[in-house]
Amino acid sequence: MASRKKTRPAEQPVDDTVNDTVKLGPLFGIGPHHYIPFLYLGAVVLLLFGVLVLPGILQYGSLVSFESDPRGAEIYLNGIRKGSTPLEIFVPSGSYRVEYRLPGITPENFEVDVSGRLLGTLLLPRRILSYAHLKFDEAHLHSVLSSAVREFAAWGAVGQSSRQHRFPPALSEGMDVLMTAAPVPISDERTNAGRDLLLQSVAHTVDPALLRDYVRAASKFHNAGAALGPGGLVETVRFFAHLHNSAEALPVLLSEALPRAESEQLNSNPAFRSFVDRKTTAMVALSYEELPTELPGERRTLLGTSFARVPEGRVPLGQSRQGREPSTLQLPWSKNVASFEIMEHTVTRADYSGFLVENPKWRPENIEELIEAGLVTQDYLHDWRDDMNPALPVTFVSYYAAEAYANWFHSRVSNAHPGLSARLPREAEFEWATLLDGSDLFPGNFRERPNAGPRPAAEGERGNLGLYHMQGNVWEWQLDYFAPGAYLMGDAVEPAGVERVVRGGSWVNSSSEVEPSTRGAQHPSWCSPFLGFRLVIVSGEQS
Incomplete structure (x- = not known):
């Protein structure tokens, strides 16, 4: 008897596509073709308000840039320290007593009114410049000299500077105080103090960072604190030449202060090695x-x-x-x-x-x-x-x-x-x-x-x-x-x-x-x- 084979009916393909259409209904009786543009417009207005107006409401005041000659003066607002010049900080609107303080300088005090602006402060903040040409206090001449040398020497005793351990420009900042503060022209006493600052600190110049600071201080001294010009460059070179004449072993000190690659190059120079060998024996006249x-x-x-x-x-x-x-x-x-x-x-x-x-x-x-x-x-x-x-x-x-x-x-x-x-x-x-x-x-x-x-x-x-x-x-x-x-x-x-x-x-x-x-x-x-x-x-x- 022949068997009968059962067959399943062919399955029909299923269409998974959903063809639903979302339609916005009226809002308070207003059709979407009327209120949608207003929604977009409102979003733009809110964005503009958040960018142009809200920052001025939340921070109503000005960015104040504090500058001074010499630089490095501490800034106090109503007796509270804010930092050192050059300094730019936001100051809320109001009246403030500003004080510039720097060792060796007569404190500068004055009142300043800070206002604000509501519109566009995020993109174009209101700015105020506060500048003071500080006056040197001759009574503190010795303290400025000694504190600059002490700080310079203290960093020299620390060891070698590095990217993680940077030495501050203590010497050039001290020279700034001596040579750029009012009154101008610089008195003979301040000029002599600047020269003493260089002479008393040169024996501590045993690191590349200290050498850079020393050269910067020397250039400031011979340019009265201004940018290095041709005349000042000549005087700076003349100063080092005179120092070399007084201390013949100055190149040896330079070899210690140069960066490693330059120091090794100098020490491998036959003329330099011959100079060191001569000094080792000739500097001692008495055995x-x-x-x-x-x-x-x-x-x-x-x-x-x-x-x-x-x-x-x-x-x-x-x-x-x-x-x-x-x-x-x-x-x-x-x-x-x-x-x-x-x-x-x-x-x-x-x-x-x-x-x-x-x-x-x-x-x-x-x-x-x-x-x-x-x-x-x-x-x-x-x-x-x-x-x-x-x-x-x-x-x-x-x-x-x-x-x-x-x-x-x-x-x-x-x-x-x-x-x-x-x-x-x-x-x-x-x-x-x-x-x-x-x-x-x-x-x-x-x-x-x-x-x-x-x-x-x-x-x-x-x-x-x-x-x-x-x-x-x-x-x-x-x-x-x-x-x-x-x-x-x-x-x-x-x-x-x-x-x-x-x-x-x-x-x-x-x-x-x-x-x-x-x-x-x-x-x-x-x-x-x-x-x-x-x-x-x-x-x-x-x-």
Whole structure:
């Protein structure tokens, strides 16, 4: 029987297309062909209102541009600081008291009325220019000079600048204040201060950013703050030529300040290398073998303190007795030193106690006032107590405390011996006394000794001059500011700065780390268990 095959009926295609038409109905009896144009028109009106009118309602005022000569003045509106010139900020409408403030400048005050505009402020805001040609205050001449040098030197001590760590133009901004503020023409005092600013800061120019700032400041000085012109360019070049004549090693300082690629190119130049090699040997006219062997051996006691006389001579500063290769910034040089007298030992705790009796400001109980004044740190006289050994060197004293002690001692010495002055030693004097004393030729109180800590100031071996611990025991504050390139400038300039030089090493150092030419630097407010001081006596002309 034949089977019957079932078949399914063919499926009909389905049309998925929806053919719906949306028709707008009347609105409040008004047909869409009438109200649609009004809707578009309303949207345009709202957009124009939001762009042209609403910003003027929400921020009714003006963009005020504050400008000044010199630049960098702080702007205060009704006593509230807003920024520094050049500055552009939005100021709501109203009356304001504007004040321009800048160190060394007479504050400029005036009233200003700021109005506004409703229409178009988003696209074309209302602008007002506030300009002041500031007047220099001659009474602050020294503070402007010293603050600019200190800030420039402080950035030089930080390290290398980079894209993430940029140095501000401290020197050129200070020169702006000196050379562009009213009145014009610039007084001789301000001109001399501008020249001193360049001379005192050149030894800190050890970075490309600092070099750019220095050159910018030099050009401002020789152009009275204006843009560099032909005449000013000639004077700027002449200034650097004169500086080079006074300090022959200036190109070496330049090699440190140039960017790396240019510095490497300069250092690989045969003529430059020959110049450095010549300076390494020729700058020192006196070798260690030629040090005087017959020493005066004169001593005297002033106010209960023993001093040894150091003869005049030419000091071979920076030359290593251990055969170390000098760093580029510390090429040795020679310097004339006049005769002076130096304390046989560092100031002791007993000595400092006498100072505290007559100067209560510096007593430990007044430490908070001293800290607030920036004269000491929290560690000032940290170990000061009744049961202390009075023969130990006084430590935990800042440079400012050592300077105050020197001034106190000076007032007493000068009264008893007119014509004599007491002060902290200069580093050339300290190195000269160390060399003549031969302090580095016998064991000092360094880390190699079994008993940690400082020894009594007048205990141990004495050198040729009868001095104690010119090497080791405690570092000693010096009168000089620390400048990285000071040796390269020689006697041409007297650097200023922030940090002060320390010399001599301490009981925590290895004897191999310290020699007569070793120099360090500390912030003058720093108080350390490894740092003390001694005084020198000089004639009035050297004070």
